[in-house]
Amino acid sequence: MSENMITLSINNIKVTVPNGSTVLQAAKAANIDIPTLCYLKGVNAPGSCRICLAEVKGMKNLVATCIYPATEGMEVFTNTPAVRKARKINVELILSNHERECLTCVRNGNCELQKLCDELGIQELPYDGSKDPVLPKDKKSPSIWRNPNKCVLCRRCVSVCKEVQKVSAIEMVNRGFATKVGTSFDKSIADVDCVNCGQCVTACPVAALRGANMLHEVQEAISNPDLHVVVQVAPSVRVSLGEMFGMPIGTRVTGKMVAALRRCGFDGVFDTDTGADFTIMEEGTELIQRLQNGGKLPQITSCSPGWVKFCEHNYPELLDNLSSAKSPMSMFGALLKSYYAEQKGIDPSKIYVVAIMPCVAKKFEASREEMKGTDYPDVDAVLTVRAAARLITAAGVMFDKMDDEAFDTPFGEATGAGHIFGATGGVMEAALRTVSEVMEGKPLENIDFDAVRGTKCIKEAELTIAGKPIKVAVVSGLGNARKLLDKVKAGEADYTFIEVMACEGGCVNGGGTPIVDAKTQMDVDVKALRASGLYAEDQAATFRRAHENPAVQKVYKEFLGEPCGHKSHELLHTHFKAR
DSSP, X not given: OOTTEEEEEETTEEEEXXXXXXXXHHHHHTTOOOOOSSOBTTTBOOOOSOOSEEEETTOSSXXXXXXXXXXXXXXXXXXXXXXXXXXXXXXXXXXXXXXXXXXXXXXXXXXXXXXXXXXXXXXXXXOOOOOOSOOOOBOOSSSEEEOGGGOOOOOHHHHIIIIISOOOOOEEESOGGGOEEEOGGGOOGGGSSOOOOOHHHHHXXXXXXXXXXXXXXXXXXXXXXXXXXXXXXOGGXXXXXXXXXXXXXXXXXXXXHHHHHHHTTOSEEXXXXXXXXXXXXXXXXXXXXXXXXXXXXXXXXXXXXXXXXXXXXXXXXXXXXXXXXXXXXXXXXXXXXXXXXXXXXXXXXXXXXXXXXXXXXXXXXXXXXXXXXXXXXXXXXXXEHXXXXXXXXXXXXXXXXXXXXXXOSSTTOOOHHHHGGGSTTHXXXXXXXXXXXXXXXXXXXXXXXXXXXXXXXXXXXXXXETTEEEEEEXXXXXXXXXHHHHHHHTTOOOOSEEEEESSTTSGXXXXXXXXXXXXXXXXXXXXXXXXXXXXXXXXXXXXXXXXXXXXXXXXXIIIIOSTTSHHHHHHHBOOOOOO
């Protein structure tokens, strides 16, 4: 046996694992389940919740398996009376001062603490801990709401914010029974350097953190006969919404999604992927102009609102490098309240635009004063994928029974380039397809740019377009972005074009996507499964380049004129500010 491998027994089952594995990882390899709460693969393993306890022969005390190293010849037992009793007591103690309003909780049915209670057979609460003082809820942020009374002090949110995203907007504060997750000077999360990415929300095992709720406002708008309510749906929603209705991770549900939303009462169901095609036309043209006219390089994408706010806080000197193009969501909203309103003969003040997004930061983006291409906000309300599922369920729609339907025209005609925006590298690949063909003046033989695909967090590629050397980089996750941008600032990198997504893996892993419990994340690569669905959509598309989109061509011909022209700058471009 290799010296890099060790053999131990768990519940008298022999298992061989790499040296350096934890007991929890060894148990997983032996197909033995150990419950966890604070553990989050690759992010958090403080051993603080004491739920993953096990007995080790020769050890006086039970060990926390998420941090305890497996060793050669070790004998572990995970189902003894002492282990079961300790786990049960520890969960009961957590429950003793937890706000237990499960029936009205947004995580009811998808709560890891609730699931632990079921698995451990907890049917009575022997401890009644102090719930005084009741901590104030924080609902000031347009993106993220906090309820510290539900917090179980697992530290998962803190770890993902501090170690993965390198933002550190939240931290553990105080000691003893007064310990809590807090912000600087106990400010609202809206008043610190939070970038609204929402990775803390998806990391939270309970509902101490959640996306801001706009569901009621949307339902009221749909019921208002004076409003023309339309909905646009982001690329990655079609490969994640199905999970909310029990379908496998990454299932493509485009047609069912359209049918279900139409039955919710929307007057138009449109595809944000068409907005992505407009983004490529504008952002791609901007890149060509910078290359040809000596503009500031590298050009950096501006589709991800979490990344944009991160840049405003941390790299204000790079704001001129950001593309001035709005995100597909905001571009689409501006077109719906201008071109669409004109075509339909509807007063734009009566058009209410709802966007279904995989991202809670899109709620912040919609609230920005800069996002008003007309006299009105580009987007009136943003629902996460999770909220969209609640909207569909509340409308009595049986999602899995829906026959496929198509998006409404003209803004339902997207290309494959628009579809892949939801995966890291997708914006870059979509841009390269169009920029290459425009600059070369001829079609590409192969439009699949494999070098920028995959879930790797930092990717680089070099190519030549029309005789010009082009060096590109793709980065996802703000901690990784910080590494890359520090090199750019130091003059150690000479990129032409950089794609940045705030969340690792891109929008398929956004803060508004279905929450996948920590146990499932140990088994599957959620990001890769969802991304594969988007690339399948791309392959199945009639048109795969943004500039081939007939609807896009029609709007430029009839309304906008040319990309980066006067009218498109008014409607489809914006500016950013140092914070």
